[in-house]
Amino acid sequence: MGGKANPAALGFRLPAEWEPQAAVWLSWPHRRSTWPDRFAAIPPAFARLVTAISRFEDVHINAALRLQPRARRLCAEAGADLARVTFHDHPTNDAWCRDHGPIFVKHRHTGEVALTDWRFNAWGGKYRPYDRDDAIPGCVARALGARRFSRDMVLEGGSIDGNGRGLLLTSEQCLLNPNRNPGLSRADIERALREMLGVRRVLWLGEGIVGDDTDGHVDDVARFFRADAIAAAEETNPRDANHRPLREVWERLQSFRTTAGKRFELVPLPMPRAFGFKGQRVPATYANFLVINGAVLVPTFRQPKRDAEACAVLAACFPGREVVPVDCRDLIWGLGAIHCLTQQQPV
Numbered sequence: 244m245g246g247k248a249n250p251a252a253l254g255f256r257l258p259a260e261w262e263p264q265a266a267v268w269l270s271w272p273h274r275r276s277t278w279p280d281r282f283a284a285i286p287p288a289f290a291r292l293v294t295a296i297s298r299f300e301d302v303h304i305n306a307a308l309r310l311q312p313r314a315r316r317l318c319a320e321a322g323a324d325l326a327r328v329t330f331h332d333h334p335t336n337d338a339w340c341r342d343h344g345p346i347f348v349k350h351r352h353t354g355e356v357a358l359t360d361w362r363f364n365a366w367g368g369k370y371r372p373y374d375r376d377d378a379i380p381g382c383v384a385r386a387l388g389a390r391r392f393s394r395d396m397v398l399e400g401g402s403i404d405g406n407g408r409g410l411l412l413t414s415e416q417c418l419l420n421p422n423r424n425p426g427l428s429r430a431d432i433e434r435a436l437r438e439m440l441g442v443r444r445v446l447w448l449g450e451g452i453v454g455d456d457t458d459g460h461v462d463d464v465a466r467f468f469r470a471d472a473i474a475a476a477e478e479t480n481p482r483d484a485n486h487r488p489l490r491e492v493w494e495r496l497q498s499f500r501t502t503a504g505k506r507f508e509l510v511p512l513p514m515p516r517a518f519g520f521k522g523q524r525v526p527a528t529y530a531n532f533l534v535i536n537g538a539v540l541v542p543t544f545r546q547p548k549r550d551a552e553a554c555a556v557l558a559a560c561f562p563g564r565e566v567v568p569v570d571c572r573d574l575i576w577g578l579g580a581i582h583c584l585t586q587q588q589p590v
Contacts, residue, residue: 250348250438251437251438251440253350254350256350256442257440259406260404260534261534264587267586268585268588269338269585270306271286277337286314287320292585293328296540300327305333307333307334315330333386334375336374337376339583341586342363345383345586346359346440347589359391359440360381360384362397401463404466408502410442410444412466413461415448415449417459417461418432449491449492450488451464452476452489462530463476463528464476470501474511474557475492475509476514483514489514493511497509510556512530512553513556515527515546525575528580529541529542529557533581538567539567540569542574542575
């Protein structure tokens with residue numbers, strides 16, 4: 244069912260990613276132009292991601308019926324627990340479920356899980372068509388029999404990060420971009436986030452990283468790992484194009500306060516060495532990790548020293564969770580990694 248009610252007024256909130264999950268949703272990759280000249284490596288890499296998640300919890304995959312036999316076979320060959328993998332006949336345009344999928348909310352008292360359905364316009368109309376992607380939240384709501392709250396505002400899941408306690412990180416480069424919601428002011432956007440996601444305060448960062456075609460998604464630069472702690476990407480090379488924007492992110496984070504009025508604990512997360520494709524730098528970052536039940540999936544880029552450093556940092560951030568490196572050297576050519584491809588469904 245769809246609805247224009249105010250989820251926050253009804254008692255719903257955005258859970259933190261580290262809260263218990265029922266499943267992770269993905270959309271099976273099939274758009275060859277997303278990974279030009281490299282698509283052959285993508286479905287097997289995706290199957291390995293499914294395998295990593297299925298060790299810990301259920302996986303739901305949006306995939307047109309014609310794609311499912313090969314997808315299921317690749318997942319089996321990769322070692323996925325197929326008893327935990329469910330395919331849904333939900334045709335898509337592309338694979339970035341974090342952005343076109345629903346953003347789940349949970350009732351503070353009853354525990355009911357509902358979903359919010361925002362407009363999706365392929366990051367400001369950059370990649371057409373996107374009509375099937377925009378329809379995915381409705382498909383997921385029907386598959387789950389869950390309540391759905393719709394809002395006529397463009398919002399992608401990768402553009403926000405919540406701490407589960409009423410605070411939300413986002414970026415001006417993305418949410419205030421005229422290619423998203425040109426008729427809405429900053430105050431309008433904050434009101435929508437409060438009403439739909441139950442957040443009390445929005446913490447605005449500035450710009451994202453170089454090569455990010457999403458216009459500065461926050462899940463490439465800074466992520467909560469506790470309600471009062473944030474891991475932020477740091478580029479220590481002053482000659483690197485990411486040095487300035489990430490330094491400015493750090494400065495803003497230092498100025499933010501928790502709901503108790505204290506400074507956040509800030510942990511620097513190293514950046515991988517820059518690399519690209521046909522002259523275009525890819526937005527490789529270790530901040531694009533995914534927290535699931537009992538584990539943290541960390542994107543790696545075949546840079547052994549830096550990959551190990553990032554895994555060690557995140558292991559310290561999430562004690563008690565297994566750190567699982569996931570090779571994203573091929574996936575990142577599509578300009579996204581683990582977090583961009585996934586959307587968690589809370590218990």
